[in-house]
Every structure is written in structure tokens, then in C-alpha cells.
Amino acid sequence: MKQLNNDNAANRTSYVGNVYNIGEKKFKEDILNSLPNRWAKAHREGYIHIHDLDAYGLTYNCLAFNLVNHFPIEEFESIISDSGRIIHLFELIKGLFTKIGNEQSGGMAFANFDNEMADMLYKLDIKLTNSNKELIKSLMRELILWCNGNHTRMGQTSYYITFNIGLAKSDISRFIAYTLLDEFGSTNDLVFKPNIVFKVKSGINFEKETPNHKLLEKSLTVTAKKMIPTYILCDSKPNQNIDPEKLAIMGCRSRIVQDEFGCEGAVGRGNIANISINLPKIALEIDKDFRDKDVDYKVEHFMKSWDVVAMITKQILLDRYEKLCKLKKEEFPTNLETQLWCESFDRDNLEDVFKHGTLSIGFIGLGEAVQVLTGNKYYENVKSYMYALGIVKHMRDYVDFLRNEYNLNFSLLATAGELISGRFIDIDKELYKPEVDIFSKGFYTNSFHIDVDSKLPGYKKIQMEGLFHEYCNGGCITYIELGEAPLSNVEGLLEYLNIATEAGTHYLGFNFPKDVCNNCGTTGVFDICPKCKSNNITRIRRVSGYLEILDGFTKGKKNEVKARRAN
Numbered sequence: 417m418k419q420l421n422n423d424n425a426a427n428r429t430s431y432v433g434n435v436y437n438i439g440e441k442k443f444k445e446d447i448l449n450s451l452p453n454r455w456a457k458a459h460r461e462g463y464i465h466i467h468d469l470d471a472y473g474l475t476y477n478c479l480a481f482n483l484v485n486h487f488p489i490e491e492f493e494s495i496i497s498d499s500g501r502i503i504h505l506f507e508l509i510k511g512l513f514t515k516i517g518n519e520q521s522g523g524m525a526f527a528n529f530d531n532e533m534a535d536m537l538y539k540l541d542i543k544l545t546n547s548n549k550e551l552i553k554s555l556m557r558e559l560i561l562w563c564n565g566n567h568t569r570m571g572q573t574s575y576y577i578t579f580n581i582g583l584a585k586s587d588i589s590r591f592i593a594y595t596l597l598d599e600f601g602s603t604n605d606l607v608f609k610p611n612i613v614f615k616v617k618s619g620i621n622f623e624k625e626t627p628n629h630k631l632l633e634k635s636l637t638v639t640a641k642k643m644i645p646t647y648i649l650c651d652s653k654p655n656q657n658i659d660p661e662k663l664a665i666m667g668c669r670s671r672i673v674q675d676e677f678g679c680e681g682a683v684g685r686g687n688i689a690n691i692s693i694n695l696p697k698i699a700l701e702i703d704k705d706f707r708d709k710d711v712d713y714k715v716e717h718f719m720k721s722w723d724v725v726a727m728i729t730k731q732i733l734l735d736r737y738e739k740l741c742k743l744k745k746e747e748f749p750t751n752l753e754t755q756l757w758c759e760s761f762d763r764d765n766l767e768d769v770f771k772h773g774t775l776s777i778g779f780i781g782l783g784e785a786v787q788v789l790t791g792n793k794y795y796e797n798v799k800s801y802m803y804a805l806g807i808v809k810h811m812r813d814y815v816d817f818l819r820n821e822y823n824l825n826f827s828l829l830a831t832a833g834e835l836i837s838g839r840f841i842d843i844d845k846e847l848y849k850p851e852v853d854i855f856s857k858g859f860y861t862n863s864f865h866i867d868v869d870s871k872l873p874g875y876k877k878i879q880m881e882g883l884f885h886e887y888c889n890g891g892c893i894t895y896i897e898l899g900e901a902p903l904s905n906v907e908g909l910l911e912y913l914n915i916a917t918e919a920g921t922h923y924l925g926f927n928f929p930k931d932v933c934n935n936c937g938t939t940g941v942f943d944i945c946p947k948c949k950s951n952n953i954t955r956i957r958r959v960s961g962y963l964e965i966l967d968g969f970t971k972g973k974k975n976e977v978k979a980r981r982a983n
Contacts, residue, residue: 436570444469451732458728462843465692465836466732467778468521472689473739475748476773477522478576478666479756481512482684484535486755492540498548501540506555510562513577515750517569520686523576523667527682529596530581531661534589544588552592557599563610564603574609580648580664582615582635584628593631597645601638605932605939608956612645613665613923616913620660622651636906639926646893646925647913653920654886668832669923671891672774676823679772684758689736690776690890691729692831694840695785695807696860698722700848703788707851714789715803719810726777726814733775734822741767775824776890777815778831780840781860782807783867788850795866795880805883808864812887827890830863837862863892874898874983875915882919894921898928899982900941930956 447469448456458464468477491508495501516524526532542548563577581597584590600612614635615621621628635645650660658673662681665671672682679685698721702714743766745752751761759769786794786804794804811828818826837859845855854860861867864884866877874896881894896912909926916924932938933945934952944951 433570433573440470447472451735455728455732455735458725462694462840463697463725464694464729464732465839467690467692467835471521472736474743475520476740476770477520477687477689478524478670479516479520479686480525480527480664480666480672480682480684481516481756482758483509483512483526483754483756484532485684487536487539488754489539498542498545499551502537502542502548502551502555505536505540506559510559512750512754512756513563513575514566514568516754516756517575519748519750522687523578523670525578525580525664525666525682527580527664528583528661529579530584530589530593531586533592534584534586537588544591549591553595553599556592556595557603560596560600560603560607560610564607576667577610578613578665578667579610580613580615581645582621582628582631582648583617583660584631590628590631593628594634597631597634597638600644601634601641604937605642605930605956606954608642608644611665611668613648614645615648615650615660615663616917617650617660622913632910633906636909639909640902640906643926643928643930646923647916648923649913649917649921652882652885652917652922654889654922665891665923669830669891669893670774670776671889671922672825672827673889674825675772676819676825677771679758684756685772686757686774687890688740688770688773688775689733690778690829690831691732692778692780692829692833692836693722693725693729694781694836694844694860695722695779696781696788696854697840697844698725699785699788700844700850703850704848711790711799711803715806718785718789719807722807722811723814726811729777730818730826733777733826734824737770737775737824741765741770771824773825774827774890776827776829777811778829778863778890779808779811780831780833780836780863782864783861784854787852787854791852793867793870795870795872795877801880804864808884808887812889815889828888829890830884830888830892833860833862836860864888865895868897869981870983871981872983874912877983878912878916878921878924879919882916882921885920885922888922891923893923893925895925895927897981897983898926901928901930901939902926927957932956 459466492501492504495504513524567574569575579596581593584593620626621632639645648663648665650663655663664682670687672685674680699718701721702718706714706717745761745763745766755761757769758772761769763769782804783794786800790800790803792800794800815826815828841855841860866872866880878894885892902908929941931940931942932954933948933950934954935950936945936948938945938947
């Protein structure tokens with residue numbers, strides 16, 4: 417049976433989903449109308465995109481659970497048997513995903529799922545007996561299927577859930593990590609959630625003689641089949657001086673490390689809000705006004721124009737943050753009950769909690785912007801590449817200035833652009849006529865990414881994108897596009913991890929097209945099933961961070977899928 421296409425593209429067809437869609441549109445418009453005209457105009461005209469607009473001043477974006485330090489051991493006191501306690505632990509986790517997932521706007525994560533589960537099992541005095549192992553395996557599979565198939569968020573969408581693993585310290589935590597990988601890998605190809613992220617660390621799992629190397633090998637085997645896990649490279653330049661246990665991915669790429677208030681790392685922290693800036697639009701404005709000027713002149717004025725847009729972006733983020741902090745703790749009942757932030761939620765002033773979150777300025781379309789300004793694709797011309805690096809460094813310098821100026825955790829985010837790659841280009845193509853063609857493909861390229869049809873060798877793409885990772889401290893990812901599932905080439909994926917670490921890549925993923933016959937389950941890349949000749953096909957692709965069904969993509973992302981070519 418074909419999987420229902422109701423994942424995270426606002427394609428909600430249930431009664432509650434339809435009501436939500438109507439209310440969401442009205443609510444977003446009311447919020448825009450309530451903002452200063454200059455701010456609302458910047459959003460409506462496509463200079464910026466205020467993400468999760470319906471959550472403006474009402475909730476935050478994402479969170480990595482601080483569950484171990486606030487583990488509700490009292491809930492288990494009346495449960496005597498090991499099996500009862502293990503079952504209740506998994507039910508507790510699912511319950512938190514449901515409750516928190518409807519109390520915030522974005523993703524949820526465990527920063528060290530393997531070690532955290534082991535710690536909680538230790539608190540419950542659970543031994544790793546054969547019967548307990550079998551129960552945990554069964555419940556882990558059920559949890560995976562729940563993450564993939566549960567659509568109770570916002571009327572009919574799934575939850576954004578990420579399990580970070582790889583640094584297992586004990587036999588129990590290694591068993592948890594292996595079980596998660598094994599159970600996910602053995603599910604059918606229509607199971608493509610939750611997101612799993614493997615932390616690669618020298619001395620722990622990268623070398624063959626390290627205690628967790630077999631976990632890494634298992635992870636790569638599963639990736640070769642299902643595109644998940646993706647990989648945090650803990651020894652890369654952006655991460656090498658950070659405790660790897662404090663690194664984590666939330667959602668598709670959110671990265672939260674530095675904290676002005678002493679709680680470094682992802683655990684118990686989240687992103688408050690993010691706004692993305694349309695780089696091609698700024699470049700198109702400069703091109704229109706200064707087409708006859710030299711490139712240095714145009715780039716200089718591009719920076720100045722970006723500063724103006726970034727100032728508006730900053731003002732909106734501060735306003736949103738201030739409104740959020742004025743809410744009462746009772747408006748976050750699950751957070752108040754479970755205390756999953758690094759700071760107690762039981763405060764009269766919620767700024768004491770939310771100050772630990774990040775305020776992210778994002779960007780999309782660096783490649784198109786540089787092409788408009790210089791006439792060249794940045795990956796084909798050394799000078800254009802240096803302009804591209806200079807632009808991203810300029811943005812990071814401004815973000816660091818804001819961090820110091822306001823004593824808040826501002827960060828620079830390399831935006832995924834799932835909803836805006838098509839929205840921005842639809843606005844801009846009606847207004848501008850550049851000498852270079854950036855419109856015909858129908859989308860703007862993710863963040864700083866090289867064109868999806870560049871056909872550059874994988875190693876070259878990694879090396880060129882790697883330098884941008886150091887600047888994008890709020891989150892980023894580099895993808896390698898493969899022509900098909902690399903089922904027999906795990907060694908090749910391992911080599912890519914090594915190349916990416918040396919290139920300064922913080923976070924790496926592997927993409928390949930996956931088509932699934934809904935009649936017989938055959939997988940591959942095809943329009944007609946080679947086994948049963950059916951055309952009842954589900955196409956699974958990753959274009960922004962999460963794997964999704966192609967039919968549910970936005971127009972811009974469907975265009976991106978069409979343009980993709982293997983590296």
C-alpha cells in the first residue's frame with residue numbers, strides 16, 4: 417500500500433489538519449499586519465523569510481532534551497518488573513515527543529541517545545539480560561515505526577526527531593546504538609524517520625582498533641541502504657576543540673554550541689527563532705543599479721545592502737525574543753513539568769531559560785548571488801570563490817558583533833530553504849532581468865551549496881564547501897549526491913568521511929535516489945518496477961535535511977530534484 421503523503425509540507429487533509437491550515441494562514445497574516453511596516457514589507461517582498469511565522473512570540477523552535485538530569489524516577493517506583501520499567505521508559509520518550517512537539521515549532525533531539533538511554537536504564541537498575549535485550553530490540557523497532565508513522569502533530573504531520581549516537585561508553589550504550597541502527601536498517605524503505613546522526617571521533621570510533629569502530633561500520637552499512645545516518649565530524653576544524661558529547665544536530669542541521677551564559681553545548685538548549693535572507697535578491701538589486709561597475713564595487717555595495725537587510729532581521733529576532741520572554745511559564749505546561757531545558761522552567765521570568773537559546777540569521781542562494789555579481793559560478797572561478805568566502809565571513813562577523821552587542825546567542829545558519837527556494841525565485845523573476853540565467857531552473861540553491869548539477873567529483877565538492885562550515889556556527893551540511901545506493905562500497909563512504917574531516921566539514925550526508933514499488937516492495941531507481949511492472953511508485957528524496965516523499969515537496973524543491981546530477 418502506498419504510504420500516505422502527509423509529511424511536513426502542510427499537506428494536511430484530516431479535519432483537524434484542514435482547520436489548522438485555515439487558521440495558520442490567517443494567523444500568519446495577522447502577525448505580519450501587527451509588525452512594523454518595514455519588517456512586514458521585507459518578508460512580503462522576499463528580502464527575508466520569517467520562519468515559523470505562526471509561532472512568533474508564542475513559542476521557540478527546537479530543543480535537545482536534558483532528560484537524564486531531570487529523569488522522573490518517581491514514575492517508575494510502582495513498577496516492579498524489568499520489563500514493565502523498560503516498556504514505561506519507551507512510552508515516556510514517545511509521550512515527551514508528542515507533548516513537546518506540540519508545544520514548540522521545530523525539532524527535538526537526544527544529543528547522545530546511546531549514552532543517555534544507558535544512563536536511564538542504569539537509574540532503573542536494568543541489567544542487560546537476554547530477555548531484556550529482546551524486549552529493548554522490540555521496543556526500539558516500535559519507536560522507529562512510531563517516529564516514521566505517527567502524524568498527530570499540527571493536525572496531520574510527523575514529528576521532527578533526531579537521535580545522535582556514536583560515542584557509546586559502555587556495553588549497554590553500544591547495544592543501544594547498535595540496536596537503533598540494526599532495527600532501522602532492517603525496516604522497509606518506506607521507513608525513513610527518525611533522523612539518526614552518527615558522531616565520528618578519532619580514538620573512539622574512526623580507527624579500526626577503537627571500541628566503537630564496529631558501530632561506525634554498521635552505521636555506514638545502514639547509510640548505504642537508507643541515506644540515514646548522516647555524520648557529525650568531531651575532528652573537523654569547527655568541532656575539534658569542542659567536547660563531542662556537547663555536539664548534536666537538531667532538526668535537519670541546527671547546531672548549538674557556544675553559550676554566553678555558561679551552558680555550552682546542545683543538551684538542554686535549542687534555537688529560539690531563525691530568519692533567512694535572500695542573497696540573490698540583494699545581488700539582483702546591485703546588478704540593476706550598478707551593472708556597468710566592476711566586480712569589487714558591486715561586491716562592496718552588496719555587503720552594504722546586506723547590512724541593511726540584516727539590521728531589519730536583527731530587529732525582528734530581538735522583538736520575537738522579547739515577546740517570548742514575556743510569556744508566563746504556565747503557557748508551556750510540558751516544559752514546566754519535565755524541565756528539559758538546561759535552566760529550570762519554574763521561573764517568573766522566562767528570559768532566564770530562553771537566554772540559553774540561539775537567534776539565527778540564515779541565508780540562501782549564495783551561488784546565485786555570486787553568479788549575478790561576478791558573472792561566474794563560484795566553484796568554477798577562483799576569484800569568484802574568494803568573493804563567496806568573503807561574503808559568508810562578512811555575515812559571520814556581523815553575527816558575532818550582535819552576540820557581543822546584545823549579550824545573546826546570535827548565530828549564522830546555512831538555511832535549508834525547503835519552503836523558500838521556490839518562494840524567493842517566484843518573486844524575483846518578475847522583477848529582475850539579470851545577464852546571467854539564475855531563474856530557469858526554478859529554485860535557489862540551498863545555503864552555500866555548489867549547484868546540484870555541477871557534476872563535480874565528490875571530493876572536490878567537499879573541499880570547496882568545507883571552508884564555509886567554519887563560519888556557519890548555527891548549522892550547515894554538505895551533501896554528496898550519488899547515482900544509486902552504494903550498497904557494496906562502504907569503504908568509499910568511510911573515505912569520504914576522512915576527506916570531509918580534513919576539509920573542515922562539520923556535518924556530512926550522502927544522497928541517492930530511492931524509488932519503492934508499492935505493489936511488491938522492490939527498490940531502486942525506476943519509473944516502472946522491473947519486477948512486477950507496476951507504475952505505483954513512491955519516490956523518496958532528501959533535499960533539505962529530512963528524507964521525504966517526493967510528491968509532497970514544494971515546487972522549488974521538486975525543481976531541484978529534477979536538476980540533480982551525481983557527484
